[in-house]
Amino acid sequence: MITYALGVGFAALGLALAMNLWRLFKGPGVADRILALDTMVINVIGFIVLAGIANRSATAFEAALLLAMVGFVGTVAYAKFLLRGDIIE
Amino acid sequence: MSGVGTWAEALVSGLIVTGAAFALIGSWGLVRLPSLMERLHGPTKATTLGLGAMLVGSVGYFQFVQGQWTTHELLISLFLFVTAPITANMIAKVHLLRLRLGEVSEPIGPAGLPPPPPTTTMPATDWATHEAPQHGTPGDLAGD
Numbered sequence: 001m002i003t004y005a006l007g008v009g010f011a012a013l014g015l016a017l018a019m020n021l022w023r024l025f026k027g028p029g030v031a032d033r034i035l036a037l038d039t040m041v042i043n044v045i046g047f048i049v050l051a052g053i054a055n056r057s058a059t060a061f062e063a064a065l066l067l068a069m070v071g072f073v074g075t076v077a078y079a080k081f082l083l084r085g086d087i088i089e
Numbered sequence: 090m091s092g093v094g095t096w097a098e099a100l101v102s103g104l105i106v107t108g109a110a111f112a113l114i115g116s117w118g119l120v121r122l123p124s125l126m127e128r129l130h131g132p133t134k135a136t137t138l139g140l141g142a143m144l145v146g147s148v149g150y151f152q153f154v155q156g157q158w159t160t161h162e163l164l165i166s167l168f169l170f171v172t173a174p175i176t177a178n179m180i181a182k183v184h185l186l187r188l189r190l191g192e193v194s195e196p197i198g199p200a201g202l203p204p205p206p207p208t209t210t211m212p213a214t215d216w217a218t219h220e221a222p223q224h225g226t227p228g229d230l231a232g233d
Contacts, residue, residue, distance in 0.1 A: 002150070005102035009109035009143070016116035016136075023119050023128075029193040031125050031184040038176055039119055039132035045165065046112055046140050049147050050105065058151060061161035068165055072172040079179035083186055 002053070009050050016043050034078045041071030097153030104146030111139025124195045125184045133177040141166050 017040060024036035045064045052060035077087050118131025144162040151159045187193045 001098045001102045002105070002154075005105040009105045012109035012113040016113045019116040019120045029125060029184065029187060029195075031180050031187065031193075032128065034183065035125070035129065035132060035180050036119065038180070039116060039136055042132065042136050042140055042169070043112055043116065045169070046108065046143050049140075049143050049162070049165075050109075053101075053105070053147055053150050056155060058157070058159050058161065061147075061159070061165065065161060065165050065168070068168050068172070072168075072176060075176045076179055079176075079183050082183045083179075 006050055006054050010047070013043050013046050013050070017047075030082060034075060034082075037078075038071060038075045041067060041074075045071075094154065097149060101146045101150045101154065104142050104149065108139040108142030108144075108146060111142060112136050113139075115139060125193075126181065129177055129181060133173050137169055137173045140169060 020036045020040045020043065024033055024040070027033060045067050048060050048064040048067065052058060052064075080087050112135070115131040115134070115136030118135060119128050122128045122131065144166045148159060148162045151157045184193070188195070
């Protein structure tokens with residue numbers, strides 16, 4: 001049963017990533033692109049979690065945790081740069 | 090497979106499918122909705138909730154099926170639930186700033202147009218996004 005659920009989950013997340021990629025290329029504003037990148041990071045974290053379940057290994061979660069932190073810092077850095085023209089004032 | 094195992098597998102499968110569906114709905118909202126302030130709702134709420142459901146499903150899988158207690162998922166979900174509002178706030182601030190500068194044009198949302206930029210005769214009426222910190226406030230590093 002979990003195998004089928006994982007198949008559905010991988011398919012849904014792949015479709016979600018394709019949609020995010022469409023928004024990333026389409027724009028129209030720079031804020032849309034930041035939002036699309038942030039959503040892509042969240043979806044990739046979901047992918048890693050599902051891959052951890054599929055491989056029955058808990059070692060992938062460090063990667064997921066690292067990606068969560070780096071994604072947050074990256075988004076805030078983009079936004080901060082656009083708001084103030086500088087990242088660390 | 091014992092009764093507990095079947096029950097746990099059904100629970101984990103349901104959580105995985107629910108989480109993936111919410112992530113898909115959030116991304117669909119990101120594509121479908123007309124303006125950025127509305128598009129912000131999809132990823133910040135639906136996708137974060139979907140990822141939370143998937144992480145709880147992962148905890149359940151390793152606990153009930155593998156018999157191994159993991160706390161990494163709880164750490165990830167805690168971190169995501171703390172940071173999602175902050176990133177949404179920052180992106181909304183970027184959008185407001187660019188609307189004010191006239192660099193983007195969008196359909197007017199239900200809340201109407203954002204307030205105009207402050208002038209010498211009329212000070213800013215809303216939250217500040219791009220002005221320098223006022224003198225004496227905590228962000229005023231030059232005054233120290």
